[in-house]
Amino acid sequence: MRRDGMDSAFWNGIRTAGFGAASVAIFSIATTVVHAAANPEEGGKPEGGLPQLDVSAFPTQIFWLIISFALLYWIMSKMAVPRIAEVLEERQERITDDLETAERLKSEAEKVQADYEKALAEARSEAQGQIKAANDEAAAEQAKAEAEHAKKMARKVKTAETRIGKQRDEALESLMAVASEAAVEATGKLIGVTPGEDSVKRAVEAVSGDGRA
Amino acid sequence: MAGNASPTEGGFPSPVEQFHLLDIVKVNVGGLDLSFTTSAFYMMASAILVGTFLVQSMKGRHLVPTRLQSMAELSYEFIAGMVRDNVGSEGRPYFPFIFSLFMFILVGNLFGMLPFGHYTYTFTSQIIVTFAMASAVFIGVTVIALMKHGLHFFTFFFPAGAPLYMAPLLIPIEILSYLSRPVSLSVRLFANMMAGHTMMKVFGTFVVMLGVFGVAPMLVLVALTGFEILVAVLQAYVFTILTCIYLNDALHLH
Incomplete structure (x- = not known):
């Protein structure tokens, strides 16, 4: 219950007027009734009836009712109600504040979480990129090394092949020379004729060509 | 009033004898007896408590x-x-009054349950006390209604939308029901408190009268005591909520 400033004075007036009017009216009515009833001196006390209907007991009760209720109302409106209202309001405010703080902290925590996740994702993608780059580099290096190696090997094979080819030619040539000599000597021994170098060579070549085939 | 020789029945005091007031301090102002009685004591005690x-x-x-x-x-x-x-935000200024009323009646009713014999007094079992409170509410509420609505207040006695030819019947009924409010409000509380306390006294007398067989009414008395505490709280609530309803009528006219 809050007290609204503007209306409060107005309503206070009405309330006081109403309450005051009521009290005064009752007290005056009761007093006149009592005076009228108390007139027949001691006859006013009904001996056998309800004690509550004993009119002579009315003024004191109304009097003390007004005194005690006015006291209670005064304590209530001046001290108790404002104090309780204040405490309740304070508590409500505190609860609202706490809820707001909690809300703020929650959103902050969510933001931090989102940032963290984003950073994590970035780091992961970066790491992946680095891994990929390293892999690529390694693959390229390997390919290059392989190519170089292959080239070197090819060169070696080639030199070896040419050397082998030369040696074979040389061997063949020397073989032919030996064969020609042998043929010349064999011909000389067999028929005593020393054939011309050219014809021997041709014959050896023809034979070696056949022999090779 | 106080100190009356109460009528007795067969050696036992009448069950309504408990409602007699005892003077604590005799006060007399210009021939008017304003003695501080047991009733006054418990009213002050309620307020102070x-x-x-x-x-x-x-x-x-x-x-x-x-x-x-x-x-x-x-x-x-x-x-x-x-x-x-029941009243809405317009009822705020009257809250201290209604809160006082509730607490005063509640504590007064509950004080009546204290087992201190003649020293216990239920001031709400006095018709004049409940009638004074009900009249204060009634007059206060009527003054509020008149100040807020002026002469428009009298439309309260003719329900809106009722056919005009019903007026001769409706208006007297509405006025009568309005005027009977303080009576019903006060008699309800008074009668409940008096009846409950009389019942308890009657059963208490039975317990003493029947000797050993008094156990049976004793059990009833235990139940009645619990019931009376319920009634004490309930009647305080009823008085207060009816006050709220009357106040709402005064502020909003139906």
Whole structure:
């Protein structure tokens, strides 16, 4: 219950007027009734009836009712109600504040979480990129090394092949020379004729060509 | 009043003898007897107890209430809710009055349950006390209605939308029902309290009269005591909520 400033004075007036009017009216009515009833001196006390209907007991009760209720109302409106209202309001405010703080902290925590996740994702993608780059580099290096190696090997094979080819030619040539000599000597021994170098060579070549085939 | 030789029946005091007032301090102002009686004592005691309780229990202004503070806050919120629901925000200025009324009647009714024989007095069992409170509510509410609505207030006695030819019948009924409000309000509380206490006295007499067999009415008495405590709380609530309803009528005219 809050007290609204503007209306409060107005309503206070009405309330006081109403309450005051009521009290005064009752007290005056009761007093006149009592005076009228108390007139027949001691006859006013009904001996056998309800004690509550004993009119002579009315003024004191109304009097003390007004005194005690006015006291209670005064304590209530001046001290108790404002104090309780204040405490309740304070508590409500505190609860609202706490809820707001909690809300703020929650959103902050969510933001931090989102940032963290984003950073994590970035780091992961970066790491992946680095891994990929390293892999690529390694693959390229390997390919290059392989190519170089292959080239070197090819060169070696080639030199070896040419050397082998030369040696074979040389061997063949020397073989032919030996064969020609042998043929010349064999011909000389067999028929005593020393054939011309050219014809021997041709014959050896023809034979070696056949022999090779 | 006080000190009357009460009529007795067969050696036992009449069950209504308990409603006699005892003078504590005799006061006489210009021939008017304003003695401080047992009734007056319990009225003052109620006012002082309620006031002290509400002020003292809130002294700490704890954010987390202590037990007493919690009780004070609960009673405050109970009546605040009642006023809010039945009267609305316009009822705020009257809240201290309604809260006082409820606490005063509640504590007065419960004081009546104290087992102190003649020294216990239920001031709400006095028709003049309940009638004075009901009249204060009635007159106060009527004054509020007249000040707020002026002559428009008298439309209250003719329900809107009723056919005009019903007026001769409806208006007297409405006026009668309006005027009977303080009577019904006061008699309800008074009769409940008086009947309950008379019943308890009657059964109490039975217990003494029947000797050993008094166990049976004794059990009834135990149940009645519990029931009376319920009635004490309930009637305080009824008085207060009817006050709220009357106040709502005064502020909003139906």
